Amino acid sequence: MITILDCLENTAAKFPYNVISEDTNKKITYNDFVKNAKSIGSFLCKYQVTRSPIAVFMDNSVESLEAMMGVVYSGNFYVVIDALMPLERIKNIFSTLKPVAVIFDEKCRKQAEKLEMDDNIYLYNELVQNNVNEETLQTVRSRMIDADPLYALFTSGSTGMPKGTVLTHLSVMKYTKWYAETFNITENTIFGSQTPFYFSMSVSTIFSTIYTGAKLVIIPKQLFSFPVKLIEFMNEAKINTIYWVPSAMNMIANFKALDNKELPYLKTVLFAGEAMPTKQLNYWRKHLAPDTLYANLFGPTETTDIAAYYIVDREFRDDEPIPIGSHCSNCDVFVLKDDDTLAGIGEEGELCVRGSFLASGYYDNPQKTKEVFVQNPLNPHYRDIIYRTGDLVKYNDRGELVYITRKDFQIKHQGYRIELGEIETAVSAVKGVYECGCIYDSAKQLIVLFCAGESLTAKDILIGVKDLLPKYMTPNKIFFLNDMPHNANGKIDKKKLQEIYQAGIKQ
Numbered sequence: 001m002i003t004i005l006d007c008l009e010n011t012a013a014k015f016p017y018n019v020i021s022e023d024t025n026k027k028i029t030y031n032d033f034v035k036n037a038k039s040i041g042s043f044l045c046k047y048q049v050t051r052s053p054i055a056v057f058m059d060n061s062v063e064s065l066e067a068m069m070g071v072v073y074s075g076n077f078y079v080v081i082d083a084l085m086p087l088e089r090i091k092n093i094f095s096t097l098k099p100v101a102v103i104f105d106e107k108c109r110k111q112a113e114k115l116e117m118d119d120n121i122y123l124y125n126e127l128v129q130n131n132v133n134e135e136t137l138q139t140v141r142s143r144m145i146d147a148d149p150l151y152a153l154f155t156s157g158s159t160g161m162p163k164g165t166v167l168t169h170l171s172v173m174k175y176t177k178w179y180a181e182t183f184n185i186t187e188n189t190i191f192g193s194q195t196p197f198y199f200s201m202s203v204s205t206i207f208s209t210i211y212t213g214a215k216l217v218i219i220p221k222q223l224f225s226f227p228v229k230l231i232e233f234m235n236e237a238k239i240n241t242i243y244w245v246p247s248a249m250n251m252i253a254n255f256k257a258l259d260n261k262e263l264p265y266l267k268t269v270l271f272a273g274e275a276m277p278t279k280q281l282n283y284w285r286k287h288l289a290p291d292t293l294y295a296n297l298f299g300p301t302e303t304t305d306i307a308a309y310y311i312v313d314r315e316f317r318d319d320e321p322i323p324i325g326s327h328c329s330n331c332d333v334f335v336l337k338d339d340d341t342l343a344g345i346g347e348e349g350e351l352c353v354r355g356s357f358l359a360s361g362y363y364d365n366p367q368k369t370k371e372v373f374v375q376n377p378l379n380p381h382y383r384d385i386i387y388r389t390g391d392l393v394k395y396n397d398r399g400e401l402v403y404i405t406r407k408d409f410q411i412k413h414q415g416y417r418i419e420l421g422e423i424e425t426a427v428s429a430v431k432g433v434y435e436c437g438c439i440y441d442s443a444k445q446l447i448v449l450f451c452a453g454e455s456l457t458a459k460d461i462l463i464g465v466k467d468l469l470p471k472y473m474t475p476n477k478i479f480f481l482n483d484m485p486h487n488a489n490g491k492i493d494k495k496k497l498q499e500i501y502q503a504g505i506k507q
Contacts, residue, residue: 003072004172004173005069007210008037014213015030016029021033021218022217023220024220025062026062036128037072039128041072042133042136045074047074047101050075050143051075051148052099054077056197057083057104059108060193060221064105064124066128067103071103079099080197081102081154086467087467096162097152102115102117103123104123104124105125150168156418156422166359166363170356171304174355175306175328176210178328178329184268185208193216193217194244194245201245201272203305227255228257231257232261246277266292269284272297272298274412281316296312296322298403301417302372308325308401326400331357333352334351335395336377345395350391352376354385358386392406413447414445418472420440423447423449426469430456431460432455433452433461433464434484448477452483456480479501481500
């Protein structure tokens, strides 16, 4: 198989009448899914371009999945845009991306029409009614290779400008093969999908579904505020596999929802995106069947989704961290100290990754690409590109990788990778702000903002950034200082801000 389309069609030939995905409004078989994607792709071929970005401006739904694959059929790559993202941030992304076209649905129509895309925005309902042109699709397909881009995901950028990570067909197929084999994903798997399609964790469920003939059930977002109703939904759908951010799992544990409601079908529990609190994991382990598989997955968007994993195989105290384990098959991870030598047991260093899971780099951002996709310092003899994750880790006495923290000021909050610099850039734009600095309280999972300025209130800041930052990047605590502390280089002293914050907590 050369591309993900070969994989999709191969699965559809095996299981044509199996349901590939369903949401609260629609369910669709593999056979019909392929037809709808081809209809969309046939229309998009009118642009006569390939390997170019096309935006999908839709919430998680069966139809958004069809639109994503429709883009791929046209020989281009899709970029899913968060429909709830502030318009200014979308425009920042589009200034880099310059998408050929945008596909939207009725729910997102008003926001989509503000994107200034002239006539290059299309309603899903109109595209899907287009006739399939097999000849045109085959012509496009004959030129596709596995190194072509499949999608790009935009994440937070330290300069205030989001950056788009580009992943290829090859990277996704290699990664998906490992994921499906490791966690026994088959045509009998029923995923309960929690993560947005613009978030890298969704890649694992989407493409392992396509790879195996599984079923992807899209769980309504609002249910994650009502744990009992969520459990009832999962049981009705007979969901047997989940891959969620820990905050979603914590919600069920914190409300002790499993005390009175069971999840008899659930046999595989995977989690990633942020540290899983052991106390809450122990609650799940206590309440699900003893043979349930639990795994902690770890990796950035730049490694497709995951680079290291740990299948929970022993008991942990509530105050013990869950390891991130070891490398995935066909993916090499290692730990480099500051002098670019390998770290030993107990020595802290930066997690580095090499192999076919790696992204091609950042879209239209060669400088940032060169900073983190670098020649392996352990191998000067031939081209051997590694990704420097910026994550500090160490090996424990069992030889398992344990996550420590971020090397820079990037954080993981509510499952999202966030550059604190992007928050600072947005806050700096608020009227009256002279200087600002952000730190992160990882223990309490709080984004903490310090500001210096004139006559400012927390309300002023929150109103000022409302149209610049998505909700998950909004500061949770705001403090005002007469003067910001600076280090010898004239930069805002983040360590001093940490000290001020800690001193305030102890008071």
